[in-house]
Amino acid sequence: MAEELSLTVNGEPRRVAPGSSIADLVSGIGLDPRKVAVERNGEIAPRSTLADVLLADGDVLEIVHFVGGG
Amino acid sequence: MTDTVSDSSTTDSWTVAGRTFRSRLIVGTGKYKDFEQNAAAVEASGAEIVTVAVRRVNVSDPKAPMLTDFIDPRKITYLPNTAGCFTAEDAIRTLRLAREAGGWDLVKLEVLGEARTLYPDMRETLKATEILANEGFLPMVYCVDDPIAAKQLEDAGAVAVMPLGAPIGSGLGIQNKVTVRLIVEGAKVPVLVDAGVGTASEAAVAMELGCDGVLMNTAIAEARDPIRMARAMKLAVEAGRDAYLAGRMAQRRYADPSSPLAGLI
Numbered sequence: 001m002a003e004e005l006s007l008t009v010n011g012e013p014r015r016v017a018p019g020s021s022i023a024d025l026v027s028g029i030g031l032d033p034r035k036v037a038v039e040r041n042g043e044i045a046p047r048s049t050l051a052d053v054l055l056a057d058g059d060v061l062e063i064v065h066f067v068g069g070g
Numbered sequence: 071m072t073d074t075v076s077d078s079s080t081t082d083s084w085t086v087a088g089r090t091f092r093s094r095l096i097v098g099t100g101k102y103k104d105f106e107q108n109a110a111a112v113e114a115s116g117a118e119i120v121t122v123a124v125r126r127v128n129v130s131d132p133k134a135p136m137l138t139d140f141i142d143p144r145k146i147t148y149l150p151n152t153a154g155c156f157t158a159e160d161a162i163r164t165l166r167l168a169r170e171a172g173g174w175d176l177v178k179l180e181v182l183g184e185a186r187t188l189y190p191d192m193r194e195t196l197k198a199t200e201i202l203a204n205e206g207f208l209p210m211v212y213c214v215d216d217p218i219a220a221k222q223l224e225d226a227g228a229v230a231v232m233p234l235g236a237p238i239g240s241g242l243g244i245q246n247k248v249t250v251r252l253i254v255e256g257a258k259v260p261v262l263v264d265a266g267v268g269t270a271s272e273a274a275v276a277m278e279l280g281c282d283g284v285l286m287n288t289a290i291a292e293a294r295d296p297i298r299m300a301r302a303m304k305l306a307v308e309a310g311r312d313a314y315l316a317g318r319m320a321q322r323r324y325a326d327p328s329s330p331l332a333g334l335i
Contacts, residue, residue, distance in 0.1 A: 009129055010126040010127065010129050011126070012129065014129075029127075029129050029132050030132035030133060031127060031129075031132045035136060035138055035171075036127055036171060037124075037167045037168070037170035037171035038170075039163075039166075039167055042163075044166050044167065044170050045170075046170065047170060062126065062167070063126065063127045063129065064124050064125060064126055064127060064167050064171060065124075065125070065127050065136060065137075065138075065171060066122040066123070066124060066136075066137050066138060066143075066148060066150065066168075066171060066172070067099075067122065067123050067124075067125045067137055068098070068099035068100040068101070068102060068108060068122065068123065068137055069098060069099060069100045069121055069122050069123025069151050069153050069287075070098030070099075070100045070101070070121055070123075070151070070153065070238070070239075070265075070286075070287030070288065
């Protein structure tokens with residue numbers, strides 16, 4: 001088995017197993033993929049593709065949701 | 071007996087980008103004590119649209135309650151904002167994420183110029199409006215109370231222009247009624263006062279100027295009783311709208327008696 005991948009998720013380092021998809025990451029964190037949006041290396045990761053896109057070492061991800069605001 | 075006064079709460083409506091709403095009050099969802107109070111205030115306000123911000127999920131506390139658990143996006147239209155963005159680039163990035171999170175194109179664009187006043191940076195705002203409109207977004211745009219800037223935004227693709235009444239969160243009321251009226255008179259898209267309203271009478275003033283609606287957050291959230299203030303704002307917006315439609319009397323410099331002078335004993 002290859003080494004774990006190093007990612008930056010919402011500004012913090014995180015490691016995942018090789019072969020993980022974005023959907024694996026999101027559900028691994030414990031989030032409902034239907035309630036969040038994901039940006040990978042500055043590009044939107046469309047929700048319909050989250051299960052298909054495999055993560056790469058060094059990926060920078062932003063996972064956002066709606067919060068209260070004016 | 072026939073009642074010739076139509077009930078504006080059932081017949082009055084406004085349309086933005088092809089979507090029709092009955093409530094002319096849009097409320098924010100920030101600064102509340104908790105989600106329960108926030109949801110109760112939205113209910114009391116009668117608002118059909120709420121503004122929301124887009125922020126990072128706290129990955130260390132993924133089970134924390136979420137806004138969507140308390141205010142149902144299938145019943146209330148979420149209007150994602152770009153609060154905290156100081157460049158067109160940041161605002162566009164935020165709204166692309168919002169579109170992916172929510173799946174809709176109607177958004178609130180605000181590009182701020184400085185932290186102290188939270189005044190809009192109109193050069194960046196105009197740039198962002200053009201790009202967003204080209205990407206299929208329907209931007210409702212927070213702007214200065216300047217009728218020329220409002221026209222430029224409209225030309226750039228804004229589906230609504232939303233001049234500030236006073237700085238965001240200040241509660242100072244509508245400082246420049248003349249320019250707000252000029253914007254209303256010149257606009258072909260809906261005009262909403264966004265920011266500055268502090269109490270119910272000021273919401274009524276915005277509506278009496280002919281605005282299509284009012285957007286507010288702090289005036290409700292920071293009231294001693296936010297739920298009662300939400301109701302007050304609902305009534306004020308309806309009252310102001312009715313007063314605008316009714317057409318106010320002319321002003322006189324001196325008194326004019328309401329009781330007849332003829333027949334005095």
